[in-house]
Amino acid sequence: MASREYEIVLFGATGYTGKYTAEHITTNLPTDLKWAVAGRSHQKLQSLVEELKPLNPDRLQPGIEVAQLETAELYALARKTQLLISTVGPYYKYGTAVVDACANCGTHYLDVTGESPWVKEIIEKYHDVAKKNHAILIPQTGIESAPADLLTWALVSHIRQTLDRPTRRVTLTVHDMKAAPSGGTLATVLGLFDRYSAKEVADSMKPHAMDAVMNGVGKGQQRGLGARRRKGWVERVFGVRTVPGLGTLTTSLQVSTAEFRLHDFCNPSLKSPIDRLSTREKRRKEEKEGEKGTHTPIHPPYHYSPSPSPSPYNAATNKPPTPRAAQTRQ
Ligand SMILES: NC(=O)c1ccc[n+]([C@@H]2O[C@H](COP(=O)([O-])OP(=O)(O)OC[C@H]3O[C@@H](n4cnc5c(N)ncnc54)[C@H](OP(=O)(O)O)[C@@H]3O)[C@@H](O)[C@H]2O)c1
Numbered sequence: 001m002a003s004r005e006y007e008i009v010l011f012g013a014t015g016y017t018g019k020y021t022a023e024h025i026t027t028n029l030p031t032d033l034k035w036a037v038a039g040r041s042h043q044k045l046q047s048l049v050e051e052l053k054p055l056n057p058d059r060l061q062p063g064i065e066v067a068q069l070e071t072a073e074l075y076a077l078a079r080k081t082q083l084l085i086s087t088v089g090p091y092y093k094y095g096t097a098v099v100d101a102c103a104n105c106g107t108h109y110l111d112v113t114g115e116s117p118w119v120k121e122i123i124e125k126y127h128d129v130a131k132k133n134h135a136i137l138i139p140q141t142g143i144e145s146a147p148a149d150l151l152t153w154a155l156v157s158h159i160r161q162t163l164d165r166p167t168r169r170v171t172l173t174v175h176d177m178k179a180a181p182s183g184g185t186l187a188t189v190l191g192l193f194d195r196y197s198a199k200e201v202a203d204s205m206k207p208h209a210m211d212a213v214m215n216g217v218g219k220g221q222q223r224g225l226g227a228r229r230r231k232g233w234v235e236r237v238f239g240v241r242t243v244p245g246l247g248t249l250t251t252s253l254q255v256s257t258a259e260f261r262l263h264d265f266c267n268p269s270l271k272s273p274i275d276r277l278s279t280r281e282k283r284r285k286e287e288k289e290g291e292k293g294t295h296t297p298i299h300p301p302y303h304y305s306p307s308p309s310p311s312p313y314n315a316a317t318n319k320p321p322t323p324r325a326a327q328t329r330q
Contacts, residue, residue, distance in 0.1 A: 001082050001106065002082075004079070004080055004081055004082050005034065005036075005063075005080045005081065006034050006035055006036050006063065006080055006081040006082070007033055007034050007035060007081065007082050007083065008025065008029075008033065008034075008035040008036075008081060008082070008083045008084075008085060009035065009036045009037075009038050009065060009077060009080065009081040009083070009084050009085070010022055010025065010035070010036070010037050010038060010062075010085045010087070011038040011039065011067070011077065011084055011085065011086045011087070011088055011098065012038075012039060012086055012087035012088035012089075013037035013038060013039055013045065013048055013087070014037075014039045014041065014044040014045060014048055015087055015088070015184060016182045016183060016184055017087040017089075017112055017142075017182060017184065018037075018039070018087040018088075019048065021085060021087055022037055022048060022052055022062075023052065023055060025062075026052045026055045026056050026059065026062075027055050027056055031056065031058060031059035031060060032059075032060055033059075033060065034060065034063075035060075035062050035063070036062050036063035036064065036065045036080075036081070037049060037062050037063075037064060037065070038064075038065040038066070038067055038077060039066070039067075039088075040066065040067070040068055040069075041066070042064060042066045045064045045065075045066070046064060049061065049062060049064060065077055065080070069088070069094055069097055069098075070097075071097060071100070071101070074097055074098055074100075074101035075101045075104070075105055077101065078098075078101040078102050078104075078105040078107040079105045079107070081107060082107065082108060083107065083108040083109070083110065084098070084101075084102055084107050084108070084109050084110075085109075085110045085111070086098045086109065086110070086111045087111070087112060089111075089112075089113060089115075089184050089185075089187075089188050090115065090184070090187060090188035090191050090192070091111060091113040091115050091118050091139075091188070092115050092117070092118040092188075092191070092192060092195050092196070093191070093195075095111065095113060095115075095118065095122070096118075096121075096122060096125075098111075099122050099126055099137060099139075100126070102130070102135055102137065103126040103129045103130040103133060103135050103137060104129060104133060105133070105135070106133035106134050106135045107135055108135055108136045108137070108138075109135065109136070109137045109138065109139075110138050110139075110141050111138075111139050111140070111141065112140070112141055112142030113139050113140055113142070113188075114140065114142060114143070114144040114145075114185075114188070115188060115192055116201065116204035116205055116209075116210070117192070117195075117196040117200045117201050117203075117204040118192075118196075119139045119140060119204070119210055120203070120204040120209055120210050122137070122139065123210055123212050127212040143179060148172050151170075151172060152170045152172070155167065155170055156170065238250065
């Protein structure tokens with residue numbers, strides 16, 4: 001791969017999203033990056049390169065690659081680069097041939113689709129071949145997925161680093177969004193429901209529908225992080241478990257330790273297991289109401305911060321209790 005002509009090829013560089021991506025590469029990525037803009041019109045690509053030049057005249061200027069949406073041309077394009085970014089959409093119409101080329105030529109691939117049924121389709125079709133050819137395919141790096149993915153990654157990393165535990169589930173909600181769809185996005189949304197049935201769309205949005213590992217798309221896969229942790233008999237019978245960084249924790253037989261949540265532990269206002277249990281029940285009620293669309297928060301969000309007194313936080317340093325002290329609150 002290192003011997004390929006380009007490090008990045010941006011396919012669809014002449015479109016709305018493509019131009020933004022090209023500007024980002026021009027102004028932010030290393031100036032010696034070997035890259036090219038690609039599309040179906042040489043003339044349009046040439047004028048794009050002229051537009052980009054003043055943004056960063058001292059950098060290595062991009063090559064120009066013309067390719068039609070046709071297998072031989074796409075394979076030739078994919079073989080020239082280590083990473084191909086595609087902003088040619090709608091993806092359910094134009095994307096599969098590009099993914100096919102990348103998966104078969106061992107070229108890494110990124111796109112900004114939000115077309116979940118199409119993503120599910122290409123994972124099922126290309127996961128194994130991409131893996132065999134060492135190609136990393138990452139669809140959906142746009143607004144529908146990137147903020148949630150990055151936030152989840154940050155949260156899971158934090159829990160792993162500070163508590164050395166995996167995370168079973170992260171729930172994110174969006175309360176406000178200031179964004180307007182581009183022309184290509186509108187065309188995509190309108191066309192998507194002509195191509196896929198309502199069931200296919202719904203199926204692609206189920207939890208883990210696009211998780212190639214948990215769905216066993218590839219053979220002999222390990223189950224992913226979301227898989228249930230195997231409990232030893234001591235934990236199953238007595239609820240005793242050891243969490244690095246927190247020490248030995250116990251819960252009563254009635255309360256499953258698997259349901260014990262980090263913020264229960266960190267919320268100093270919950271002093272006894274009974275408090276925690278009732279909070280858990282409140283939360284279940286909230287979740288049920290949320291599913292019915294009648295959600296009204298019963299309590300404010302928990303914070304990893306001191307609560308008003310009485311608090312087990314150290315009054316002088318304003319720091320949370322040490323793991324050992326916290327453990328006694330179990
Ligand atoms: N997730 C997100 O955050 C996000 C945000 C914006 C857009 N999008 C998605 O990105 C895609 C593009 O949207 P856009 O607004 O940038 O669209 P656009 O402005 O219409 O650009 C489409 C690009 O695809 C190229 N193209 C179209 N048909 C082609 C064909 N048959 N062969 C080769 N190239 C072809 C166009 O080339 P020409 O210039 O030669 O016509 C152009 O470069 C859509 O699927 C949209 O949903 C996602």
